Amino acid sequence: MNGVHDMGGMHGVGAIQPEKNEPVFHAPWEGRAYAVTRAMGAWRIWSLDAVRAQRELIPPVDYFRMSYYERWIAALIELMLRNDLVTPSELERGTPDEGSATRTPPLTADKVPLLTAQGVSARRDVPVVARFQIGQRVRARTMNPVGHTRLPRYARGRVGAIAQDHGVFLFPDTNAYRLGEKPQHVYSVRFSAPDLWGEHAAAQDSVYVDLWDDYLEPA
Amino acid sequence: MAPEVSQADEHEHQAVPSDPALRVKALETLLVEKGLIDRAALDALIDTYEHKVGPRNGARVVARAWSDGAYKQRLLSDPDSAIAELGYGGLQGEHMVVVENTPRVHNLIVCTLCSCYPWPVLGLPPVWYKSAPYRSRAVIDPRGVLREFGLELADNVELRVWDSTAEVRYLVLPERPAGSERLSEEALASLVTRDAMIGVARAGAPREQSRG
Numbered sequence: 001m002n003g004v005h006d007m008g009g010m011h012g013v014g015a016i017q018p019e020k021n022e023p024v025f026h027a028p029w030e031g032r033a034y035a036v037t038r039a040m041g042a043w044r045i046w047s048l049d050a051v052r053a054q055r056e057l058i059p060p061v062d063y064f065r066m067s068y069y070e071r072w073i074a075a076l077i078e079l080m081l082r083n084d085l086v087t088p089s090e091l092e093r094g095t096p097d098e099g100s101a102t103r104t105p106p107l108t109a110d111k112v113p114l115l116t117a118q119g120v121s122a123r124r125d126v127p128v129v130a131r132f133q134i135g136q137r138v139r140a141r142t143m144n145p146v147g148h149t150r151l152p153r154y155a156r157g158r159v160g161a162i163a164q165d166h167g168v169f170l171f172p173d174t175n176a177y178r179l180g181e182k183p184q185h186v187y188s189v190r191f192s193a194p195d196l197w198g199e200h201a202a203a204q205d206s207v208y209v210d211l212w213d214d215y216l217e218p219a
Numbered sequence: 220m221a222p223e224v225s226q227a228d229e230h231e232h233q234a235v236p237s238d239p240a241l242r243v244k245a246l247e248t249l250l251v252e253k254g255l256i257d258r259a260a261l262d263a264l265i266d267t268y269e270h271k272v273g274p275r276n277g278a279r280v281v282a283r284a285w286s287d288g289a290y291k292q293r294l295l296s297d298p299d300s301a302i303a304e305l306g307y308g309g310l311q312g313e314h315m316v317v318v319e320n321t322p323r324v325h326n327l328i329v330c331t332l333c334s335c336y337p338w339p340v341l342g343l344p345p346v347w348y349k350s351a352p353y354r355s356r357a358v359i360d361p362r363g364v365l366r367e368f369g370l371e372l373a374d375n376v377e378l379r380v381w382d383s384t385a386e387v388r389y390l391v392l393p394e395r396p397a398g399s400e401r402l403s404e405e406a407l408a409s410l411v412t413r414d415a416m417i418g419v420a421r422a423g424a425p426r427e428q429s430r431g
Contacts, residue, residue, distance in 0.1 A: 003276070005332055006331065006332055007331050007351055007354040007366075008329075008331030008332075008354065008355065008382065009355065009358060009359040009398055010351070010355035011297070011355070011359075011363070013312040013351040013352050014348070014351065014352045015352055015367075016345045016353050016368075017346075017347055017352070018345070018368070019345065019346060019347070019352070019416075022345050022346065022347060024268055024269045024273070024342065024343055025265070025269070027240065027288075029239055029240040029243045029244065030241070030299060031269070032241070032243050032247055032261060032265075033243050034264070034265070034268070034343070035260070035261035035262075035264040035265050036243065036246065036247055036256060036261060038248065038264050039250075039255075039256040039260050039261060039264070040250070040255065043255070045248075050312040052332075052333055055333070055354070055399050058282045064351065067239070067314075068334070068346065068349050069239070070239050073239070073243060073246065074243065074244065076246075082388065082421060085255060086250075086253070086255075087285075088251065090249055090253075091246075092316045094248060094249050095249065095252060096244045096249065096252050096253050100253065102252075102253060102254040103253060103254035103255055103412050104252060104254055105255060105256050105257040105260065105324040107256070107257060107260045108257050108259065108260050108261045109257065109259035109262065109263040111260070112263035112264055112267060113263075113267075115309075115339045116264075116267050116272065116309050116339075117308065117309040117310075117312065118309055118310075119308070119309040119310040119311065119312065119313040119339075120313070121313045121314070122313070122386040123313070123314060123386070130286065143378070150332060150384045150385060152331055152360060152382065152384060154359075164316075165316065165379065166316075166385065166387050167314075169385060169386055172400055185386070186380075186385045186386075188316075188387075191297070193378075196358070196359075197359050200237075201359075202362065202372075202374070202378065204375075204376075204378070205361065205362070205376045205377065205378040205379070206282070206378075206379055206380070207358050207378070207379075207381075207382060208220035208379060208381045208382065209382045209384050210383065210384045210387050211384065211385070212385070217372075
């Protein structure tokens with residue numbers, strides 16, 4: 001969707017503010033928000049793509065007002081409601097509904113090292129023909145899906161060249177909605193800075209964007 | 220394509236406290252009571268990223284690459300295996316690409332769409348990396364961004380910005396600082412900052428380190 005999350009190239013959103021000796025979490029609740037989100041993800045009921053799609057639905061004014069982990073919690077609550085893991089009344093009262101089943105968490109402390117060390121790969125070991133070859137000129141499609149996509153607006157319609165083939169990965173635009181993994185090649189596509197931003201951009205500079213086969217057409 | 224994205228079915232659950240600390244605490248308690256999450260697992264996750272997984276991991280990878288030419292070649296050609304040699308890898312670093320800074324090429328990493336970042340080697344990202352100012356400007360005005368971080372790039376240097384839009388995560392291999400020839404791998408690692416591995420800084424000079 002053409003949401004506020006798709007920020008590449010925006011102007012006027014303020015100065016970058018690096019922080020000296022920044023802590024990993026700025027308050028205990030940030031760590032809890034992070035961990036609760038991860039622990040709920042371990043149910044494998046929704047994909048990372050679904051999580052991103054949910055966060056992108058946060059309205060722009062709220063997106064800017066909220067801190068990073070506030071957005072995580074807001075999206076997590078929506079995902080849990082949609083998937084009937086919690087009810088509105090439970091959220092309101094803070095206790096389980098009468099008669100609700102008590103479950104067994106899939107992620108226990110002993111499984112954390114394995115989860116973090118192994119990760120969750122989005123690569124798929126299936127034979128899929130690459131539609132493009134390294135060095136080939138391609139155009140990122142002009143498209144404006146209302147749903148989740150990882151083709152940023154600034155690259156749409158622009159011509160670049162395939163720099164690298166990363167292999168076959170599931171497709172977020174469909175996977176986010178359980179509409180299939182649609183595995184396909186992901187390429188690193190090189191766009192020259194002037195082709196993206198105009199002649200004021202440094203001619204020797206470039207932006208590499210990782211793009212799925214379905215986002216590209218021959219140029 | 221996606222029927223679920225309609226916002227028409229917004230739920231009403233505003234009774235959850237608006238203060239984030241209270242809100243998260245209430246949520247955690249509810250989810251524990253429902254058997255959906257395990258408190259000790261939360262503690263272990265937080266401990267992992269506060270104390271075990273962070274930019275020191277990446278610094279060791281960089282220092283090894285600086286000290287060992289064969290390792291550096293493996294790191295550039297097969298980064299997942301090379302990083303695993305040092306015992307690192309996993310969540311949000313399943314598929315790595317390492318990009319090398321040279322006197323003629325400088326690399327910069329961003330995620331314009333969210334906050335993608337190579338956790339196993341850099342830990343969780345700093346706030347500025349996740350924030351709108353960096354995400355918006357790193358692609359359209361990367362030289363201006365670097366200048367704000369105190370890094371002036373000469374015109375004859377090619378700047379490559381890597382937007383982490385897919386499930387590939389990037390790590391910058393910074394240039395080895397002049398004067399570091401005699402340093403041990405451990406001393407080299409102490410010159411490698413998180414910012415140098417994102418590409419908004421250079422690795423520190425040995426002298427700067429001794430000055431503290």
